[in-house]
Amino acid sequence: MEHLDLIGTAMGLRVYNQVYYMLFGFIKRVPAVWFCERFFRFDLRIAKFSTMMAVEDGGSAKRSLSPSLLHKKTKKPKLKKYKAKKVDPTSPSGVLQFEINDLLAEHTLTEDQVKNDVSAILNDSSREGPVVQAYHREVQNVEVLKITSSGDGLGIIDNPVEEGKKQIVVIPFGLPGDIVRIKVFKTHPSYVESDLLEVTTKSEMRNDELIKCKYFGKCSGCQFQFLNYDNQLELKKKTIIRAFKHFAPRLVEEGLLPDVGDTIGSPLQYGYRTKLTPHFDVPRKVKSLEIKPPLGFGQKGRPRWRKDTIEQGGHASILDIEDCPIGTSIVNIGMQNERARFAEEFSKYKKGATILLRENTTVVTSSSEQQKEGSRDSTGKLSELKVRDDANDKTLIKTCVTNTRQVVTEYIDGYTFEFSAGEFFQNNNSILPLVTKYVRENLQIPNSQPGQEHNLVDAYCGSGLFSICSSKGVTRVIGVEISADSVSFAQRNATANGVENCKFIVGKAEKLFESIDTPNDRTSVVLDPPRKGCDELFLTQLAEYCPAKIVYISCNVHSQARDVEYFLKNTNNGNRYKIESIRGFDFFPQTHHVEGVCVLTRI
Ligand SMILES: C[S@@+](CC[C@H](N)C(=O)[O-])C[C@H]1O[C@@H](n2cnc3c(N)ncnc32)[C@H](O)[C@@H]1O
Numbered sequence: 284m285e286h287l288d289l290i291g292t293a294m295g296l297r298v299y300n301q302v303y304y305m306l307f308g309f310i311k312r313v314p315a316v317w318f319c320e321r322f323f324r325f326d327l328r329i330a331k332f333s334t335m336m337a338v339e340d341g342g343s344a345k346r347s348l349s350p351s352l353l354h355k356k357t358k359k360p361k362l363k364k365y366k367a368k369k370v371d372p373t374s375p376s377g378v379l380q381f382e383i384n385d386l387l388a389e390h391t392l393t394e395d396q397v398k399n400d401v402s403a404i405l406n407d408s409s410r411e412g413p414v415v416q417a418y419h420r421e422v423q424n425v426e427v428l429k430i431t432s433s434g435d436g437l438g439i440i441d442n443p444v445e446e447g448k449k450q451i452v453v454i455p456f457g458l459p460g461d462i463v464r465i466k467v468f469k470t471h472p473s474y475v476e477s478d479l480l481e482v483t484t485k486s487e488m489r490n491d492e493l494i495k496c497k498y499f500g501k502c503s504g505c506q507f508q509f510l511n512y513d514n515q516l517e518l519k520k521k522t523i524i525r526a527f528k529h530f531a532p533r534l535v536e537e538g539l540l541p542d543v544g545d546t547i548g549s550p551l552q553y554g555y556r557t558k559l560t561p562h563f564d565v566p567r568k569v570k571s572l573e574i575k576p577p578l579g580f581g582q583k584g585r586p587r588w589r590k591d592t593i594e595q596g597g598h599a600s601i602l603d604i605e606d607c608p609i610g611t612s613i614v615n616i617g618m619q620n621e622r623a624r625f626a627e628e629f630s631k632y633k634k635g636a637t638i639l640l641r642e643n644t645t646v647v648t649s650s651s652e653q654q655k656e657g658s659r660d661s662t663g664k665l666s667e668l669k670v671r672d673d674a675n676d677k678t679l680i681k682t683c684v685t686n687t688r689q690v691v692t693e694y695i696d697g698y699t700f701e702f703s704a705g706e707f708f709q710n711n712n713s714i715l716p717l718v719t720k721y722v723r724e725n726l727q728i729p730n731s732q733p734g735q736e737h738n739l740v741d742a743y744c745g746s747g748l749f750s751i752c753s754s755k756g757v758t759r760v761i762g763v764e765i766s767a768d769s770v771s772f773a774q775r776n777a778t779a780n781g782v783e784n785c786k787f788i789v790g791k792a793e794k795l796f797e798s799i800d801t802p803n804d805r806t807s808v809v810l811d812p813p814r815k816g817c818d819e820l821f822l823t824q825l826a827e828y829c830p831a832k833i834v835y836i837s838c839n840v841h842s843q844a845r846d847v848e849y850f851l852k853n854t855n856n857g858n859r860y861k862i863e864s865i866r867g868f869d870f871f872p873q874t875h876h877v878e879g880v881c882v883l884t885r886i
Pocket of ligand 1: 707708743747749791792813814
């Protein structure tokens with residue numbers, strides 16, 4: 284048996300070598316390795332060993348095997364298998380797959396025609412082996428055909444090793460209409476990732492003069508700085524349309540969706556973000572750091588598109604960033620303070636960490652206490668900014684909180700909100716008055732008479748933002764929230780703002796239905812779940828309760844579309860509702876993110 288195995292291997296290798304010289308002797312050896320692995324099912328490592336020997340000495344297959352190999356039983360090395368990770372379809376990589384499928388359909392390509400041989404890459408001899416080199420190459424003249432919901436471009440390129448086949452390529456910072464030069468650096472079964480090296484022909488939408496940040500094109504934070512704001516809002520509207528097409532197909536087919544409304548813009552398009560979390564890494568096995576590591580935000584891909592110097596953030600996986608133009612002024616002052624401190628103290632760190640920078644706003648009153656905690660400059664003085672709120676005739680003091688356990692105050696719509704710096708709170712306070720007004724107006728029950736009872740349920744209520752901002756003119760408000768800390772702040776916020784009709788419960792959203800005693804005909808529900816959306820149990824119980832009005836707010840329009848379809852089509856009372864409106868609010872200008880607001884009315 285042992286003898287036969289060896290003859291088989293040797294014969295196989297000879298066949299391989301002959302085929303190789305006949306077909307590929309005049310070109311690189313890469314296609315040969317792939318070809319033989321694919322059709323003769325050779326172990327790639329043996330084939331490659333043989334190829335290298337053959338290329339080097341032109342010898343036969345038998346000579347390419349050492350005598351010891353011929354006489355010992357060779358243990359067949361195990362091929363590594365690619366294991367696909369399970370992804371939530373509404374997560375960014377799940378959504379990308381839907382968007383790739385759309386592109387395939389538009390170009391009449393099948394999934395097989397763009398499938399990459401990831402196991403060939405996995406089993407290549409090294410990170411720079413021939414298969415890897417063939418796949419991870421530079422490609423010129425690539426047309427960007429589409430933009431995804433994550434703000435990346437999509438294109439179609441030739442498969443470098445399998446003739447006639449194509450590849451779908453994700454091109455960061457690519458806009459439809461751009462012609463670009465890219466470097467492919469990572470391969471997935473159905474697409475490859477690339478870096479944008481050069482834009483040779485510009486899309487009509489591209490205007491580089493609008494870019495405000497020197498790290499744009501490298502930092503993973505913003506995708507849209509080169510787009511005018513109307514274009515950004517339009518792209519976000521299209522993201523919502525696609526989300527419902529992919530995750531609520533039955534609603535689309537049955538014509539149950541209204542036209543998606545125009546996205547409501549943020550009053551501030553820069554300087555709006557009240558929370559930033561720069562971070563740094565400490566390499567493993569390093570006992571003490573001698574050189575200050577970059578402190579900033581993650582790098583997108585492995586880009587060399589913009590300059591690659593330390594002034595442009597360097598080329599590590601974290602970019603060294605000293606100022607972020609989408610952050611508020613006080614948050615950027617905090618960033619300078621904390622960077623200066625880090626420059627002095629970095630050698631003390633044994634592990635990487637994230638630094639919290641959270642804006643804190645206090646209204647100045649005759650009795651207000653002076654702020655004591657927050658980010659300080661190098662002299663130890665607390666950094667503060669004084670701001671006028673003319674609309675409400677108030678003076679506000681802004682400081683920057685860095686301790687996750689510190690209490691932060693926000694000032695919205697004339698109400699003050701306190702919460703722990705480490706807990707959830709919306710990050711763009713400039714748009715919040717528009718959002719809370721929209722929610723309040725859409726929670727109204729149609730055909731209500733003046734003085735009639737109106738109750739409100741705030742599921743996933745956090746520290747009470749929507750409950751408190753919608754509490755005027757409402758009979759009772761019940762909020763439910765899983766974080767006990769947030770619930771205690773919600774209660775405290777209601778009291779501090781003189782709001783007496785709110786009650787908050789700690790628990791999963793569905794716990795609400797154990798204690799709800801308001802008549803469903805006179806109750807509206809506002810939902811604002813985390814990115815993963817609501818669970819089916821909650822949606823089923825919500826449908827059983829059957830409130831008069833529902834306003835569903837979401838930072839993930841894909842899980843929102845899925846939930847809305849589930850609610851309307853899979854629950855007992857779902858068919859009693861109609862979707863009155865869907866639109867986005869732009870909580871995060873310059874980025875691809877969009878917040879969806881969907882209003883359902885019982886009919
Ligand atoms: C997107 S935030 C919205 C908070 C609030 N509406 C606001 O705008 O400040 C989602 C909230 O849901 C809470 N949460 C997560 N899972 C939950 C669950 N199963 N039941 C209730 N609350 C939950 C989180 O703690 C978080 O406060």
